[in-house]
Structure formats: structure tokens, C-alpha cells
Amino acid sequence: MQQADTRWTRPRLLAAVAAAAAAPAWDQVLQPAGPQAAHIVRLWNLTLVVCTAVFAVVLAALLLALWRGRSAQQPAGPAAEGAARRWVGGAAGLSALLLAGLVAADVLTDRALSRLPADDALHIEMTGQQWWWESRYAADADGPGFRTAGELHVPVGRTVVVTLLSADVIHTFWVPSLHGKKDMLPGRPTTITLRADQPGRFRGQCAEFCGTQHALMAFGLVADTPERYALWRAEQQAIAEIPRTAAAQRGQALFLNGACAGCHTVRGTPADGMLGPDLTHLASRPAIAAGSAPNTAEALARWVRDPQQIKSGAAMPPSALTDADLADLVAYLRSLG
Numbered sequence: 001m002q003q004a005d006t007r008w009t010r011p012r013l014l015a016a017v018a019a020a021a022a023a024p025a026w027d028q029v030l031q032p033a034g035p036q037a038a039h040i041v042r043l044w045n046l047t048l049v050v051c052t053a054v055f056a057v058v059l060a061a062l063l064l065a066l067w068r069g070r071s072a073q074q075p076a077g078p079a080a081e082g083a084a085r086r087w088v089g090g091a092a093g094l095s096a097l098l099l100a101g102l103v104a105a106d107v108l109t110d111r112a113l114s115r116l117p118a119d120d121a122l123h124i125e126m127t128g129q130q131w132w133w134e135s136r137y138a139a140d141a142d143g144p145g146f147r148t149a150g151e152l153h154v155p156v157g158r159t160v161v162v163t164l165l166s167a168d169v170i171h172t173f174w175v176p177s178l179h180g181k182k183d184m185l186p187g188r189p190t191t192i193t194l195r196a197d198q199p200g201r202f203r204g205q206c207a208e209f210c211g212t213q214h215a216l217m218a219f220g221l222v223a224d225t226p227e228r229y230a231l232w233r234a235e236q237q238a239i240a241e242i243p244r245t246a247a248a249q250r251g252q253a254l255f256l257n258g259a260c261a262g263c264h265t266v267r268g269t270p271a272d273g274m275l276g277p278d279l280t281h282l283a284s285r286p287a288i289a290a291g292s293a294p295n296t297a298e299a300l301a302r303w304v305r306d307p308q309q310i311k312s313g314a315a316m317p318p319s320a321l322t323d324a325d326l327a328d329l330v331a332y333l334r335s336l337g
Helices: 010-021 035-071 078-113 226-237 246-257 297-305 323-334
Strands: 122-129 132-137 146-149 151-155 160-166 171-174 181-184 190-194 200-206 218-224
Touching (some): 122 151, 132 151, 146 151, 146 226, 151 226, 160 171, 181 190, 297 323
Parallel strands (some): 151 218
Antiparallel strands (some): 122 132, 160 190, 171 181, 171 200, 200 218
């Protein structure tokens, strides 16, 4: 495997900063789209108000003490010292009361987070890997189960129970607009329960440092209306379509006869590898490599040619395809809609 390049060059660093600055609104922690995120935002606002008020009072007391100390002509008498002790004692008591209030608010918020009704909940299994996400949807009465990568689709208004797994190191599941963080521990499945109350696309991110490309381990959570979700699910349950163009047919042969089929699955073909993402409906995803690049022909070609140029440290090795073969393979991958 090619040695990972962990050095941040100036252009790469500037590009990362620019991407973070241009993050869309669905990235924002303070814009809740579900009940749990709303509880967390209310707790945050309360904590911010209390801490800001305490900071302002302490700063004002400090400035007052400095001003009085400079203007005092003689040492303070017993009466003044007694008054100071009473002020300090009162401030300490008020601080303890405020801290107790914040603890109570934290406990009440924690209880509210765990009381989301789970009747008729949708169950999804999500696995964090270095450095991408795999989602597994169980079979239902309408079709078989399936796997997808880099995305989590849920119906609006329905409780979703996500079973969290880790294939290697500790990861942390975090969708700021819907819930708080939940650790994913190797060998110890955990669950997180959430609900989206409005349709949209929300950013998810690994929030626990998990290696070289931790910062490039994102996923999209798509909340659809029940009708659109049912349509998406039916599309994902279908096997891959037969390639229609000559280029895509040549690309499929390259895929099945090369190393790709040993790591990836394309349902409806002999490719049944489990090491990498399921590519059955790759073309329907907006991004590749856990959000590291857009899902375009150019980005796919770069990724297949040498993944280390996009995500250094990735387990996928570079290819030695000719330009013509690479174009055919990309044509096949783009046909997997």
C-alpha cells in the first residue's frame, strides 16, 4: 500500500479553510431540524445567557474594585470589610445556585433526548470505517435489504433508530441539525434515536479523531417526505441496470475482470466484494470518498487513477489503467444510477 502523505501543503490548507467558510446553512449547529437538536439548542442558549451574565458581573466587580483601590486614601475599616465579605458570600451563593440550575437543566434535557417515541421506528445500521460510512437497510415486505455509502436517508416525521458500529477505531456519529454526538466503539454496538421534522439535506460528520483523513469523513443525511423516501428505497433495492453504451459495457468488463470486483459489490453482477462501498447505485450519490469530492466524471477518474491525490491514506490502491480503459470504467460507474 502506498505510504500516506500526512503533510498539509499551503494550497491544500487554504482550500480546506475556504471549503469550511463556504459551508451551507445545513451545516449549522444552531439551526435544529428535529426535536432532539431543538432541546440541545435551548440548553445551549440558557448556558450562554447565564455564563455571559456571570462574566459581565465578575468583570464589572473587578473594574469597580480596581477603581476603588486607586481612589482609596486610607485602609478600609471593619464595616467596609464586613460588607465586602457579605458581597463575596452572596456572590458565591448565587454562583452555586446558578450552577445547580444548569445541572438541573442538563438533566432535564438528557431525559427529553431519551423520550422520543420509538413506535414504528425505522431501524438502520451505520458503520464507521477509515474513512467512510456504510449504511445498511434491512429487508422489508417490498424488497430486499441493501447497502449504501456516504448517505443516510430517512423519512420526515418518523423516528429512526440508528445502530452504530465501528469497523476499526473509535468514530463519533454527529448530525448537528438533528442530534448530539454518539461514540462508535469497536466491538460495542450503540444506538442513537433521532427524527427529522422537515425535509432537507443535513451534514453529518465524524467528531472523533480517527486518523489521517478524519476531517474528510462526512456524510449526508437526507430527510425526505414519506412518499419520496419510499421511492428512493425502491430504487435502491433494485439491482444495477445493464450497461447500454459500448463504453459502459467495456467498463463493466474491466470492473468484473479486474481488482474492483474483489472489493466492491454491484448487485446483479458477479461483483460481491465487501471491503469497499457497495457501488450498485453509485451515480445517484452527490459525492464520493465520504464527501471529499463531487460525484463527477472528472473526480471519479482522479479517484480511480490515484485515490491518494484526493484522500491520502485511503485503503484503495492506485490503478495502472490506460486513459482509454479509465474512460470506459468511469462510463460504467456513471451508469450505475
